[in-house]
Amino acid sequence: MPSKPNPDAPLCECRWFERAARDDALPVVFDERMNEYHLVHTGGRGHSLFYHCPFCGGRAPDSLRKTYWTEVSIEESHRLHQLTKDITTPQQLFERFGEPDHDLEVGSSSMTLGSEDTPPETTLGPRRVVFRGLSDTADMHVRIDRYDRLWFSFMGRSIGPKQSDQASGDGDNGGTDR
Numbered sequence: 001m002p003s004k005p006n007p008d009a010p011l012c013e014c015r016w017f018e019r020a021a022r023d024d025a026l027p028v029v030f031d032e033r034m035n036e037y038h039l040v041h042t043g044g045r046g047h048s049l050f051y052h053c054p055f056c057g058g059r060a061p062d063s064l065r066k067t068y069w070t071e072v073s074i075e076e077s078h079r080l081h082q083l084t085k086d087i088t089t090p091q092q093l094f095e096r097f098g099e100p101d102h103d104l105e106v107g108s109s110s111m112t113l114g115s116e117d118t119p120p121e122t123t124l125g126p127r128r129v130v131f132r133g134l135s136d137t138a139d140m141h142v143r144i145d146r147y148d149r150l151w152f153s154f155m156g157r158s159i160g161p162k163q164s165d166q167a168s169g170d171g172d173n174g175g176t177d178r
């Protein structure tokens with residue numbers, strides 16, 4: 001792991017993460033499955049996980065990653081980045097990897113968080129596809145935004161109690177190799 005959260009830091013209470021995730025001008029996204037906030041790299045070259053709030057220094061919300069998901073090694077993450085680094089359009093993505101194992105519209109109001117002064121926002125258009133067969137430990141998640149840009153992330157696989165909307169299907173392996 002490149003860095004660890006400081007366990008002595010208090011949790012962030014300034015709500016910067018929630019505001020940043022709602023702000024289209026900031027490259028911050030909330031991953032509701034992991035309960036994590038990510039910094040999206042320019043050009044869709046991946047995500048970095050926030051461990052601390054850049055504004056108040058408090059800890060980011062506790063990730064569900066360790067509880068529910070396999071750990072993806074740095075080497076494996078690097079391998080997957082190399083595998084996908086030249087893929088920039090949805091067409092290239094599907095030509096290379098075939099049909100995704102999951103194909104989700106990300107359009108529900110659960111995608112953005114509301115607060116006292118801002119209602120939850122509904123975002124139409126973005127789509128998230130998941131490929132499971134590329135790695136022993138990671139699923140490749142690709143968000144396709146409304147401008148057909150791709151946002152890759154490589155996430156550990158569920159190994160624990162499932163969250164309510166998780167379909168069962170850990171055994172299937174429909175992806176194509178390389």
Ligand SMILES: [Zn+2]
Nearest residue numbers: 012014053056
């Ligand atoms: Zn904060």
